Amino acid sequence: QVQLQESGPGLVKPSQTLSLTCTVSGGSISSGSYYWSWIRQPAGKGLEWIGRIYTSGSTNYNPSLKSRVTISVDTSKNQFSLKLSSVTAADTAVYYCARLDFGGNSEFDCWGQGTLVTVSS
Amino acid sequence: DIQMTQSPSSLSASVGDRVTITCRASQSISSYLNWYQHKPGKAPKLLIYAASSLQSGVPSRFSGSGSGTDFTLTISSLQPEDFATYYCQQSYSTPFTFGPGTKVDIK
Numbered sequence: 001q002v003q004l005q006e007s008g009p010g011l012v013k014p015s016q017t018l019s020l021t022c023t024v025s026g027g028s029i030s031s032g033s034y035y036w037s038w039i040r041q042p043a044g045k046g047l048e049w050i051g052r053i054y055t056s057g058s059t060n061y062n063p064s065l066k067s068r069v070t071i072s073v074d075t076s077k078n079q080f081s082l083k084l085s086s087v088t089a090a091d092t093a094v095y096y097c098a099r100l101d102f103g104g105n106s107e108f109d110c111w112g113q114g115t116l117v118t119v120s121s
Numbered sequence: 122d123i124q125m126t127q128s129p130s131s132l133s134a135s136v137g138d139r140v141t142i143t144c145r146a147s148q149s150i151s152s153y154l155n156w157y158q159h160k161p162g163k164a165p166k167l168l169i170y171a172a173s174s175l176q177s178g179v180p181s182r183f184s185g186s187g188s189g190t191d192f193t194l195t196i197s198s199l200q201p202e203d204f205a206t207y208y209c210q211q212s213y214s215t216p217f218t219f220g221p222g223t224k225v226d227i228k
Contacts, residue, residue, distance in 0.1 A: 106212035
């Protein structure tokens, strides 16, 4: 059974870069018809899709964040990562990594528990 | 972007009640609609994909219907473990978007 776990700093200063890693266990990140995604949820607000990556390195980003986002993958470590630059308080949120099954309906069928990132000086 | 709305935003119900949540898309998304359950501090859980297909391991009291712009999630007999927030999500086109959520709590 595949499990995802987010890791990274819980506090980031304004204007700096937020960096998170998602470690995939219980299966290979390279197997199957999956994209690997990041999603966030500010406190009291809804879920926002940030972007996705395939193990080939192909990416798609939400246009609302595209200028500041980079998602990368390291298949040797079974991990994928998120970098969000020039952060502000508006980027404070719980960040989730998730597996996107594009073999059928493109649903997020497996999620990490999420990690809270606070942007504050 | 495709906008998703949900109604109601919250509801109070009792164990054993039948609960219906509605999701509407701003344009036709065929059957590219998924439903998730989210409890505080936990990973969101996929319940329904492709509008009406039950994810493996999800109890049969959950069901989904609809196509085009209007969709419904139904819980036939609410159980104590079902008190949570429910989100719909369209997978028709990127950027993928979610509804604002429906919080189901105990009456």
